[in-house]
Amino acid sequence: MTAYKRVVLALCTLAFFATMVARLVISPVVPDIVAAFGTSNAAVGLALSAMWAAYALSQFPSGVLGDRFGERRVILAGLATTTVTALALALSPSFPVFVLFAVALGAGAGLHYSVAASLLTKQFDAVGRAIGVHGAGAPLAGLLAPIAAALVGAAFGWRYAVAIGAVVAFAVLVAFALAIRPTPPSRPDRSIASGLDPRTLRTYATDRRVRYTTVIAICCGFSWQATASFLPAFLEANHGLSRTAAGVAFSGYFVVQGVGQPLLGLVTDRFGTDRAIAGAVAIAACGYALLVTTSGPVALSVSLLFVGVGMSWTAPVESRFMASFSDADRGSAFGLVRTVYNLVAASGSVVVGSLADLFGWAAAFGSLAVLLGALLALVVSNRLFGLGL
Secondary structure, eight states: OOHHHHHHHHHHHHHHHHHHHHHHTSGGGHHHHHHHHTOOHHHHHHHHHHHHHHHHHHHHHHHHHHHHHOHHHHHHHHHHHHHHHHHHHHTOSSHHHHHHHHHHHHHHHTTSHHHHHHHHHHHOSOHHHHHHHHHTHHHHHHHHHHHHHHHHHHHHOHHHHHHHHHHHHHHHHHHHHHHSOOOOOSOTTSOHHHHTOGGGGHHHHTOHHHHHHHHHHHHHHHHHHHHHHHHHHHHHHHHOOOHHHHHHHHHHHHHHHHHHHHHHHHHHHHHOHHHHHHHHHHHHHHHHHHHHHOOSHHHHHHHHHHHHHHTTTHHHHHHHHHTTSOTTTHHHHHHHHHHHHHHHHTHHHHHHHHHHHHHOHHHHHHHHHHHHHHHHHHHHHHHHHTOOO
16 A cells, blocks of 8 residues: 555545534534524434435435546545535524424535545455455544544533544644645546436446445434434433433444444455444344343443444445445436435434434434344345345
């Protein structure tokens, strides 16, 4: 690996980290936001689902823009938009305005991932490992953002906690602009309108393997989304942790992901995507089941360890996607499937928030164990019975 490739991987990872920080600093201060605007968990969950839905909808156009103008320009645009919208979110005067800027934040942050994955695929032969390291930007954000948001929110209020995202995104924006060389577009001849026409990618949309992988990504993404939005609140209400302790545990969950993402990428390159996916889903299902049926610090630690490892699923799932796409259309095709699975998975926030309001936090998080158990049955059936998916 050349020195410049290391720089590309490091700054792509930091850019993903920055866009995740801007979204994850919201979760630890959800109770404060609910109190400040006089709203409910379900309403805030709806706002977060809208944010992640906007993030999902940005994936396809970002891939098209990356193919048309080059990845560097699109990543810089995503970081700049994240900076501005995170600051605006912190200054929201009312809940409707908060929802509006949350959606804008999701749309801006969504410009990054698809084009960064395409850029890294061009740079590296060991795609699983590169995607795993890049994906570790999210756990890194999860490690630092909750603690920082909890401490800053307790000292100065939730608005200052949310503003952390703008500061981090701006810093990475400057570094990326200075260090990354211009990237030539892979499809400079294709118009934006043509690129955005899903019919140009109908071959991928009708591929059974792509559809099957999309189902896996939806179920795993739904679980990840719900956990990222409400794990601190669940730990406070269901396990009696303090606000600070819940933030620390939330960070611990992401620490596990920070280690698990690259390791699962190595497992993917060594043993194949399907075995890695099956292992991740099985571990996650066990983790959620333990999380709602056990108590005490040891049991809680083991539960969070299992959930963190299982939610490191992106390396094998996205490597499986990349193997299905051609070099010329990889950015657009990957952006399309990420739009589909992230859009559906974004409902994890509002569904789990609503279940918590109606039936309690144990039932809400228990539903994730059931979902992933059903997914594991599908994955194992495909492996054992040779369904060809």
